[in-house]
Amino acid sequence: MTVMTSAVNRAGCVISFCDSLQKKASALWPNLPPSQMTVITQAVITKPSVFSxxxxxxxxxxxxxxxxxxxxxxxxxxxxxxxxxxxxxxxxxxxxxxxxxxxxxxxxxxxxxxxxxxxxxxxxxxxxxxxxxxxxxxxxxxxxxxxxxxxxxxxxxxxxxxxxxxxxxxxxxxxxxxxxxxxxxxxxxxxxxxxxxxxxxxxxxxxxxxxxxxxxxxxxxxxxxxxxHSLKQEEAAYVNIVQQICKDDKDDGPICVNGHR
Missing domain, CATH: 3.40.50.2000 (Glycogen Phosphorylase B;)
Structure with missing residues (x-):
């Protein structure tokens, strides 16, 4: 829990796979701003072999x-x-x-x-x-x-x-x-x-x-x-988050959380 809390406090965004996990995260870290949280479902890709x-x-x-x-x-x-x-x-x-x-x-x-x-x-x-x-x-x-x-x-x-x-x-x-x-x-x-x-x-x-x-x-x-659970949707969601974090960093200067840049 200590390690997870440290990671959450330094995160530009906290991603959950589903709404129930996001609610659990909100309960564990009530000081986490809702704007810093999002839900992205996992994509799925299967490639069956010739195995029997x-x-x-x-x-x-x-x-x-x-x-x-x-x-x-x-x-x-x-x-x-x-x-x-x-x-x-x-x-x-x-x-x-x-x-x-x-x-x-x-x-x-x-x-x-x-x-x-x-x-x-x-x-x-x-x-x-x-x-x-x-x-x-x-x-x-x-x-x-x-x-x-x-x-x-x-x-x-x-x-x-x-x-x-x-x-x-x-x-x-x-x-x-x-x-x-x-x-x-x-x-x-x-x-x-x-x-x-x-x-x-x-x-x-x-x-x-x-x-x-x-x-x-x-x-x-x-x-x-x-x-x-499509791959294209998952890719687009993560690219959007990275772009937004980079934009915020550029607009606001270095992001410091608990003394860490």
């Missing part, structure tokens, strides 16, 4: 019929805030009822202690759950395109790039109902939000049983990303 998730599962995990499976995919580094354990029991129960359901987690280990003490033991006792220690970005995009749905179970998000990437790749999203996710997803319109593992399970089954409903979510998500 199904071949990878066959070669590395012995799953020979993965093309016939319903793969729910979580993408994110293995650490507590991403909470990859949160839905393991739910998807184990779904797998026991329907062997075609798989829960696949892709991401590098960024917290060794969490991995050894919590993640690995939970993984070992979970059926139908597969862990892939991390892939290249392009290969991850291809895996997201090939899965049945993307899942997000994070405790906290600024704005999940994986969610935006899945939307652009025509993959439906099941995400935990937290501020960063609800800023992007309108439940039942361009994705699905859940507040408990049980609710996630019910909505996963709805996706599996209603192809028309799934197609509608995918279509709306693609339209949403194209309108609100």
């Amino acid at each position: 998730l199904h071949r990878h599962l066959q070669d590395n995990n012995g799953i020979c019929d993965s093309e016939d499976r319903h793969i729910f995919l979580l993408v994110g580094a293995v650490r507590a805030v991403k909470n990859p354990i949160y839905l393991m029991e739910t998807f184990t129960e779904l797998h026991r009822v329907n062997q075609k359901i798989l829960y696949v987690i892709i991401g590098p280990v960024s917290d060794e202690r969490y991995y050894n003490e919590e993640f690995q033991p939970a993984l070992q006792r979970s059926e139908g759950v597969v862990y892939i220690p991390g892939l290249l970005f392009e290969d991850t995009h291809k895996a997201m395109h090939q899965c049945f749905a993307l899942v997000n179970s994070s405790e906290s998000e600024g704005m999940s790039l994986a969610i935006l990437e899945a939307m652009q790749l025509n993959t439906p999203v099941l995400a935990r109902n937290i501020p960063g996710n609800s800023a992007v997803i309108q439940d039942g319109q361009n994705g699905l939000l859940f507040s408990t593992p049980q609710e996630c399970g019910k909505k996963a089954l709805r996706l599996l049983s209603d192809d028309t409903y799934r197609a509608q979510l995918v279509f709306s998500a693609g339209e949403y990303v194209a309108v609100h």
Whole structure:
């Protein structure tokens, strides 16, 4: 918090990815002028490779019929805030009822202690759950395109790039109902939000049983990303901010905040 406060006090502009984050910043630093704050949503670009998730599962995990499976995919580094354990029991129960359901987690280990003490033991006792220690970005995009749905179970998000990437790749999203996710997803319109593992399970089954409903979510998500998360809009917004800061600096002379130029 000390480091963040120092950075904010010296900043020409404080940028948030969504309104909820801007409100949080205003609450944390009430002396920050509203004119010094702005919201710029993240742009999203996906470049899927020729990677085959199904071949990878066959070669590395012995799953020979993965093309016939319903793969729910979580993408994110293995650490507590991403909470990859949160839905393991739910998807184990779904797998026991329907062997075609798989829960696949892709991401590098960024917290060794969490991995050894919590993640690995939970993984070992979970059926139908597969862990892939991390892939290249392009290969991850291809895996997201090939899965049945993307899942997000994070405790906290600024704005999940994986969610935006899945939307652009025509993959439906099941995400935990937290501020960063609800800023992007309108439940039942361009994705699905859940507040408990049980609710996630019910909505996963709805996706599996209603192809028309799934197609509608995918279509709306693609339209949403194209309108609100384009690269051109993001570029223009940042260029405008830099130009304005340079103009203010030129007009007013050196900017000093807390004694620093």
